[in-house]
Amino acid sequence: MRIGLITSSPDHPVLAATAALLTARGHHVEVLDPTAGPAGPDGPNDSDGPHGQAGPFDPPADVYLLKAHTPAALSLARRLEERGAAVVNPVAATELCQDRLAMAELARWAGLPFAPTRAAADPAELLRAVEAGELLLPIVVKSRHSRRHDLVARVDDPARLRALAEEWPDEPVVAQPYLPSTGWDQKLWVVAGQLFCARRRSELAGPEHAELPDGDGGFGPAELSAERAAVALRAGEVFGLDVYGVDLLDGPGEPVVVDVNAFPGIRGQAGAPEALAALALRVGGAAPGVPRPRADGTGPGTGTGTGAATPASADAGPGTAAG
Missing domain, CATH: 3.40.50 (Rossmann fold)
Structure with a gap:
């Protein structure tokens, strides 16, 4: 072959x-x-x-x-x-995962617990929404179109958003509410229905999150709850993917999906x-x-x-x- x-x-x-x-x-x-x-x-x-x-x-x-x-x-x-x-994965499914707004809309429509996502033409538009009281801080601001070295930033105050507007003046973005977590993400990877997983430090983590709360970096399918495993497998059905990753907020609460990636690296699994x-x-x-x-x-x-x-x-x- x-x-x-x-x-x-x-x-x-x-x-x-x-x-x-x-x-x-x-x-x-x-x-x-x-x-x-x-x-x-x-x-x-x-x-x-x-x-x-x-x-x-x-x-x-x-x-x-x-x-x-x-x-x-x-x-x-x-x-x-x-x-x-x-x-x-098919081209259409891969492209869908590169548009963070389209990804969020489809995920939420299909019943996946995806973080609420709002689009804006640029960070300045989000700043105007914050100043008008239409958008509450803190938020996470991301480039709408996923790519290498794109924008991912936590915003706690208007000054930070104003700085992003100056640094990324023409960047289409999405905003999601910042949800408290351990500072780590649960990375779930699926290949043809087979689950792999690990914890990875979040891009938004501060120095206080350098170590895992329980002091143990070990995290595999045996430690993954049935609910979270079901969310990961359902994502493949929704997006038409066979090789993909699902990022969940770490912690004991209900799962919250923050990203779906077509054909990620799956290193060390x-x-x-x-x-x-x-x-x-x-x-x-x-x-x-x-x-x-x-x-x-x-x-x-x-x-x-x-x-x-x-x-x-x-x-x-x-x-x-x-x-």
């Missing part, structure tokens, strides 16, 4: 381990680097592309793992989908490469022309729906209070 990796970092620990497993089983792993230039599904049909990029692209590989989320990577994956290739390799073989092994089921058994032909749900209406516009 031919398995394509859409990434500019094939040495990423999870991808490298997955590729090694697949190669050892006699499968051919190809790297498609979206930064490599014109070679691609619409480019020259050469046997080898630049920077180690493999080809040919016609016919496409049996399955592609979409790890990179840049515009170039998404464009490449979209052209492959148009040629009938199977892509994990024993069994993740094996799960990813099995997923690639399962999706890639579907007969050509037959609707491919999701790896967790849902999807076309299973009676449980396909792809992400669609909210009936949006209700988190500028007039919606965050809190």
Whole structure:
């Protein structure tokens, strides 16, 4: 079987381990680097592309793992989908997770306990809402469109928001109420229905949160409550994802989702490469022309729906209070 990796970092620990497993089983792993230039599904049909990029692209590989989320990577994956290739995760689902407002609207419409989310054209718009008494502090301000080195900041007073307005003058943003927590996040990763988890220090944590409250960094599926596990698995159904991450606030209370990520790093999780390799073989092994089921058994032909749900209406516009 031919398995394509859409990434500019094939040495990423999870991808490298997955590729090694697949190669050892006699499968051919190809790297498609979206930064490599014109070679691609619409480019020259050469046997080898630049920077180690493999080809040919016609016919496409049996399955592609979409790890990179840049515009170039998404464009490449979209052209492959148009040629009938199977892509994990689908481009539409990946793009949905990059728009934090659309993500929040869909999650809340589907009944997931997602943090209330309000959109604004820029931080200055949030500042005006605070000054008018329409938005209560503290809040968390994030770039609306998720990407590397984007804006994520806690705002406790108008002065901080005024500074963000000066630093990020044209940045579309979302605001969520700041909810007290331990300063740590519960990172839940799912690969084809298999759960992995760990605690990671929140980007918003202060120096008082340097250590875990219980002094123990150990956190695995055995310590994960059934309620939180169910939330993570439900997120995959809602967003149409097979490889994804769900960030929950740490603590003993009811779960609150603050983010959903398509194809995250899943670093340091024993069994993740094996799960990813099995997923690639399962999706890639579907007969050509037959609707491919999701790896967790849902999807076309299973009676449980396909792809992400669609909210009936949006209700988190500028007039919606965050809190």
